[in-house]
Amino acid sequence: xxxxxYGFWRSNAAFRVRVALALKNLAFEEIDIDILSGRQFDPxxxxxxxxxxxxxxxxxxxxxxxxxxxxxYLDEVHPEPRLLPADPRERAHARSLAMVLAADAHPLxxxxxxxxxxxxxGADKAAIESWCRHWTTDGLSTYExxxxxxxxxxxxLGTTPTIADISIAGQVALADVYxxxxxxxxxxxxxxxxxxxxxxFADAHPFRQPGYKxxxxxx
Amino acid sequence: xxxxxYGFWRSNAAFRVRVALALKNLAFEEIDIDILSGRQFDPxxxxxxxxxxxxxxxxxxxxxxxxxxxxxYLDEVHPEPRLLPADPRERAHARSLAMVLAADAHPLxxxxxxxxxxxxxGADKAAIESWCRHWTTDGLSTYExxxxxxxxxxxxLGTTPTIADISIAGQVALADVYxxxxxxxxxxxxxxxxxxxxxxFADAHPFRQPGYKxxxxxx
Numbered sequence: 123x124x125x126x127x128y129g130f131w132r133s134n135a136a137f138r139v140r141v142a143l144a145l146k147n148l149a150f151e152e153i154d155i156d157i158l159s160g161r162q163f164d165p166x167x168x169x170x171x172x173x174x175x176x177x178x179x180x181x182x183x184x185x186x187x188x189x190x191x192x193x194x195y196l197d198e199v200h201p202e203p204r205l206l207p208a209d210p211r212e213r214a215h216a217r218s219l220a221m222v223l224a225a226d227a228h229p230l231x232x233x234x235x236x237x238x239x240x241x242x243x244g245a246d247k248a249a250i251e252s253w254c255r256h257w258t259t260d261g262l263s264t265y266e267x268x269x270x271x272x273x274x275x276x277x278x279l280g281t282t283p284t285i286a287d288i289s290i291a292g293q294v295a296l297a298d299v300y301x302x303x304x305x306x307x308x309x310x311x312x313x314x315x316x317x318x319x320x321x322x323f324a325d326a327h328p329f330r331q332p333g334y335k336x337x338x339x340x341x
Numbered sequence: 342x343x344x345x346x347y348g349f350w351r352s353n354a355a356f357r358v359r360v361a362l363a364l365k366n367l368a369f370e371e372i373d374i375d376i377l378s379g380r381q382f383d384p385x386x387x388x389x390x391x392x393x394x395x396x397x398x399x400x401x402x403x404x405x406x407x408x409x410x411x412x413x414y415l416d417e418v419h420p421e422p423r424l425l426p427a428d429p430r431e432r433a434h435a436r437s438l439a440m441v442l443a444a445d446a447h448p449l450x451x452x453x454x455x456x457x458x459x460x461x462x463g464a465d466k467a468a469i470e471s472w473c474r475h476w477t478t479d480g481l482s483t484y485e486x487x488x489x490x491x492x493x494x495x496x497x498l499g500t501t502p503t504i505a506d507i508s509i510a511g512q513v514a515l516a517d518v519y520x521x522x523x524x525x526x527x528x529x530x531x532x533x534x535x536x537x538x539x540x541x542f543a544d545a546h547p548f549r550q551p552g553y554k555x556x557x558x559x560x
Binding site: 175186222245260267 | 443444445462
């Protein structure tokens with residue numbers, strides 16, 4: 123069995139898949155697609171993912187795109203350790219938490235959106251950065267309210283990390299990329315800290331990827 | 342067992358849940374939250390969904406938000422007819438198709454985003470409408486390319502509709518709301534036509550909801 127991941131150091135969605143693979147102890151090769159330079163629109167990559175985005179996982183020659191679809195698939199074919207709880211209501215809560223970020227917050231800040239803000243609405247670099255921080259804050263705020271309602275114990279769904287923890291860790295990693303302060307999101311910050319204490323999360327952080335060091339954004 | 346759905350006639354995500362419930366022949370009561378007037382931010386609704394969005398499903402007193410989480414849950418507790426295939430690779434493909442719209446295209450056109458475009462970037466009504474059409478077109482284009490690679494037979498995953506068909510039907514319904522022409526998306530248009538030939542889809546269309554008739558947008 124071989125696993126390849128088309129990803130990128132800065133991609134929040136690729137981060138989620140890196141963590142899922144690491145938690146399940148599955149070895150993989152990552153192929154960098156520089157989405158900041160538009161490489162996701164190269165004709166060769168359109169064959170890999172007609173949606174022109176990362177991540178795409180290739181598992182024994184079978185391609186899967188979209189981070190949520192990839193993580194659910196990995197949980198079905200390699201069930202241990204579980205990244206979704208067994209109980210249907212708990213699974214629903216895990217997915218709901220994950221989607222607050224994967225479907226509501228993060229899609230608003232991806233490269234094609236940032237580019238279109240400039241092209242169609244004349245937004246300058248500062249306005250685009252502000253847009254990204256606004257929606258990242260919005261997602262973190264919602265997640266903070268959800269954690270206040272049901273505090274982590276110690277992870278979002280209980281004793282082990284799930285797709286819900288992976289998603290919030292990814293959003294926090296993105297906040298790191300935007301150099302945002304998490305002081306107003308104490309529950310989120312504490313949960314992310316517990317996540318990043320685990321090597322599977324720490325090693326997947328954008329700043330730990332080879333592409334970051336080569337990007338010129340490293341500080 | 343009682344089911345309540347907090348939804349709205351115009352919400353693409355609420356449409357998806359209405360279709361899923363109807364395909365499974367589950368009776369429900371829909372409670373309209375006027376997201377165009379900002380009712381999702383009312384303090385009373387924050388208790389229902391701290392994410393300030395529709396849909397939220399209430400199943401025997403248990404609340405679930407996010408359309409993908411709701412549909413997965415319904416498929417787990419009421420498995421027939423299946424809205425996700427049984428095979429893991431097919432499930433992954435169904436989720437991947439669904440997420441192209443639910444996680445990439447649709448989140449860019451929801452009311453809070455349209456509002457912020459005006460507030461933060463000074464976009465006028467025409468620019469906001471253009472933004473919505475752009476991202477709706479982008480999602481439909483990706484889906485068209487995915488269908489070209491694997492043509493429907495007759496539905497996206499095979500003989501019966503799944504979450505993938507529900508998602509594209511919702512996006513097409515939204516295109517109807519924006520009065521868009523689907524001529525450049527022949528596979529999408531044909532698939533949506535097959536979906537809307539089924540009462541579960543047709544009855545869930547925004548224009549068939551009581552709220553539409555009362556909205557003043559009806560033509």
